Amino acid sequence: MGRYVVRRLLQMIPVFIGSTFLIFFMVYALGDPVAAMFGDRAPDPATAAQIRRDLYLDQPLGKQYLHYMGQIFQGNFGTAFNGQSVTELMASAFPVTLRLTLIAIVLEMLVGITLGVFSGLRRGRGIDTSVLLLSLVVVSVPTFVSGYLLQFVFGVRWAWAAPSVSPEAPLNELLLPGLVLALVSLAYVTRLTRTSIAENVRADYVRTALAKGLPRHRVITRHLLRNSLIPVVTFIGTDIGALMGGAIVTERIFNIHGVGFQLYQGILRQNSPTVVGFVTILVLVFLLANLLVDLLYAVLDPRIRYA
Amino acid sequence: MTNDGRNGEGGGTALLDVRDLKVEFRTRDGVAHAVNGVSYRVAPGETLAVLGESGSGKSVTAQAVMGILDSPPGRVTGGQVLFHGRDLLTLRREERRRIRGAKMAMIFQDALSALNPVLSVGAQLAEMFKVHEGTSRKEARGRAVELMERVGIPAARQRVGDYPHQFSGGMRQRIMIAMALALGPDLIIADEPTTALDVTVQAQVMDLLAELQRELTMGLILITHDLGVVADVADTIAVMYAGRIVETAPVHALYRVPAHPYTRGLLESIPRLDHKGRRLHAIKGLPPSLTAIPPGCPFHPRCPLAQDVCRTDPPPLYEAGPGRASACHFWKETLDGAR
Numbered sequence: 001m002g003r004y005v006v007r008r009l010l011q012m013i014p015v016f017i018g019s020t021f022l023i024f025f026m027v028y029a030l031g032d033p034v035a036a037m038f039g040d041r042a043p044d045p046a047t048a049a050q051i052r053r054d055l056y057l058d059q060p061l062g063k064q065y066l067h068y069m070g071q072i073f074q075g076n077f078g079t080a081f082n083g084q085s086v087t088e089l090m091a092s093a094f095p096v097t098l099r100l101t102l103i104a105i106v107l108e109m110l111v112g113i114t115l116g117v118f119s120g121l122r123r124g125r126g127i128d129t130s131v132l133l134l135s136l137v138v139v140s141v142p143t144f145v146s147g148y149l150l151q152f153v154f155g156v157r158w159a160w161a162a163p164s165v166s167p168e169a170p171l172n173e174l175l176l177p178g179l180v181l182a183l184v185s186l187a188y189v190t191r192l193t194r195t196s197i198a199e200n201v202r203a204d205y206v207r208t209a210l211a212k213g214l215p216r217h218r219v220i221t222r223h224l225l226r227n228s229l230i231p232v233v234t235f236i237g238t239d240i241g242a243l244m245g246g247a248i249v250t251e252r253i254f255n256i257h258g259v260g261f262q263l264y265q266g267i268l269r270q271n272s273p274t275v276v277g278f279v280t281i282l283v284l285v286f287l288l289a290n291l292l293v294d295l296l297y298a299v300l301d302p303r304i305r306y307a
Numbered sequence: 308m309t310n311d312g313r314n315g316e317g318g319g320t321a322l323l324d325v326r327d328l329k330v331e332f333r334t335r336d337g338v339a340h341a342v343n344g345v346s347y348r349v350a351p352g353e354t355l356a357v358l359g360e361s362g363s364g365k366s367v368t369a370q371a372v373m374g375i376l377d378s379p380p381g382r383v384t385g386g387q388v389l390f391h392g393r394d395l396l397t398l399r400r401e402e403r404r405r406i407r408g409a410k411m412a413m414i415f416q417d418a419l420s421a422l423n424p425v426l427s428v429g430a431q432l433a434e435m436f437k438v439h440e441g442t443s444r445k446e447a448r449g450r451a452v453e454l455m456e457r458v459g460i461p462a463a464r465q466r467v468g469d470y471p472h473q474f475s476g477g478m479r480q481r482i483m484i485a486m487a488l489a490l491g492p493d494l495i496i497a498d499e500p501t502t503a504l505d506v507t508v509q510a511q512v513m514d515l516l517a518e519l520q521r522e523l524t525m526g527l528i529l530i531t532h533d534l535g536v537v538a539d540v541a542d543t544i545a546v547m548y549a550g551r552i553v554e555t556a557p558v559h560a561l562y563r564v565p566a567h568p569y570t571r572g573l574l575e576s577i578p579r580l581d582h583k584g585r586r587l588h589a590i591k592g593l594p595p596s597l598t599a600i601p602p603g604c605p606f607h608p609r610c611p612l613a614q615d616v617c618r619t620d621p622p623p624l625y626e627a628g629p630g631r632a633s634a635c636h637f638w639k640e641t642l643d644g645a646r
Contacts, residue, residue: 202377204420210375211415212486213408214438222434226425301425302470 004306078273086277097258103178116193135187147253196228237293241286328386339597343550349526356541364550412487416499418479422471429467435489454485477508549605556631566633
């Protein structure tokens with residue numbers, strides 16, 4: 001197990017280098033960050049050259065990248081062009097998005113798994129069909145539609161929730177955005193759980209559990225659900241990474257100053273250090289979430305061994 | 308069927324008395340009549356072997372007795388299951404659950420799939436005590452170890468936390484037996500308990516089961532298609548075909564002279580030491596589809612003795628000697644012909 005973790009961590013290194021180089025290359029080499037700083041005006045050549053030197057932009061791309069990575073490992077993600085350090089932006093943005101993601105994941109697990117279990121146990125009946133249809137609708141509606149819709153209905157029309165989130169982003173204000181963010185994944189979790197439950201409900205060990213005279217709820221939770229959750233856990237684990245980076249639309253709609261918001265601003269203003277820095281962290285989050293999922297496998301299914 | 312007084316209505320000796328049990332399955336191809344009026348009795352300490360091909364209804368009958376029928380699509384449509392004189396089919400679900408596992412237990416065929424792969428065997432054994440007796444976690448675990456020792460698992464204390472896949476086939480089946488024995492049931496239903504095992508291990512597991520049964524004077528229903536297993540351990544045999552019992556008899560009487568052509572076909576299809584060099588007979592044809600069981604005697608399309616009456620009149624269970632019965636219009640001829 002220990003050796004497996006070490007090997008997986010080592011495997012992350014090339015993935016990390018590859019993905020960060022790619023994003024670095026795309027942001028720095030394909031755009032001109034200095035020109036972007038000046039907007040419509042033509043920059044004074046001397047000033048532009050000075051900025052390029054300061055920002056290490058006059059060096060070849062490989063060198064730029066090495067310089068950048070060296071700084072990252074010293075905890076310095078550079079300075080956004082507005083003078084704020086990128087680490088400062090991260091410190092304010094990541095906790096907000098983390099809270100948002102947390103709400104989304106909890107909703108996915110509570111609502112998605114519950115719905116999945118109920119419809120899986122009643123496969124082919126009314127509840128099952130309506131849950132399947134509903135999840136299909138939810139999957140097909142893009143977030144910018146469902147987001148504005150829920151914001152209008154719950155935030156404006158009925159005023160049950162705040163239509164936009166204050167800068168401190170307390171948990172209660174994040175409930176509605178969390179639901180919007182979770183919606184599509186929630187539908188997937190429901191379907192995944194349903195299929196898994198329906199498949200396992202006729203398994204021999206479930207019949208054994210019944211023959212042992214266990215109460216129904218124990219048969220379902222301890223025997224059926226334990227075995228059915230393995231694919232669901234995988235999905236939720238990888239979804240953590242996706243949700244953290246993919247909250248761009250949701251954070252825009254509800255004016256949440258999280259990772260997605262900062263990324264959006266960074267891209268809009270060609271704020272290269274912001275974009276590269278945030279993406280680098282997201283890559284790390286994604287890799288670690290995946291490792292965690294693989295380790296969780298062994299906990300859920302003892303037949304899986306790591307060597 | 309008990310050996311003594313099997314005609315005594317409600318005879319006090321019966322532990323389990325199944326009367327005219329009927330089970331149906333609703334399938335896409337129509338209603339499958341899986342069990343069509345099965346009756347059998349088991350006394351304490353008695354072993355009843357239920358013999359039949361796959362699809363003969365022997366497992367479904369057992370599941371209906373246990374109350375673990377897949378339902379839907381399965382449904383008990385008639386009959387009684389008297390256990391200690393009480394009809395289980397009329398009990399409330401919760402009352403029935405308390406009996407299940409505690410008073411009557413079941414051993415399944417393939418222990419690898421019948422045990423939960425993600426729970427340790429200790430946890431699966433301890434669960435019995437926790438759920439039925441409210442035993443504390445620690446004590447339940449201790450009793451799980453005792454059970455494992457009881458069924459002959461070496462180093463039980465060290466292995467109680469192991470998972471099913473870490474045991475050999477024979478050891479897994481021993482754990483299944485331990486689980487069935489946990490609460491000292493009065494009746495054990497073993498559904499092909501040795502089919503998935505190596506031949507050498509089969510004998511060990513069967514011996515263990517028989518020994519425990521003797522010791523605890525439990526009733527045992529042994530469901531099997533293996534005539535060899537039956538001969539050593541059973542007291543009585545019930546042969547099933549197309550959801551009906553076609554013959555019941557004390558085990559040795561049946562082996563000596565079968566009273567039903569189907570039983571005779573079964574016996575002639577296995578090699579015997581005393582009939583060396585003879586060709587083995589196979590029963591021609593296939594068992595009928597349960598959605599379209601032929602009228603009259605369900606065996607008539609495959610029966611060498613079939614007459615017109617077999618195609619129209621379903622035979623009742625005829626009394627065919629002491630403690631035996633045969634559902635064949637020509638049971639006398641069958642008995643004589645075999646002699």
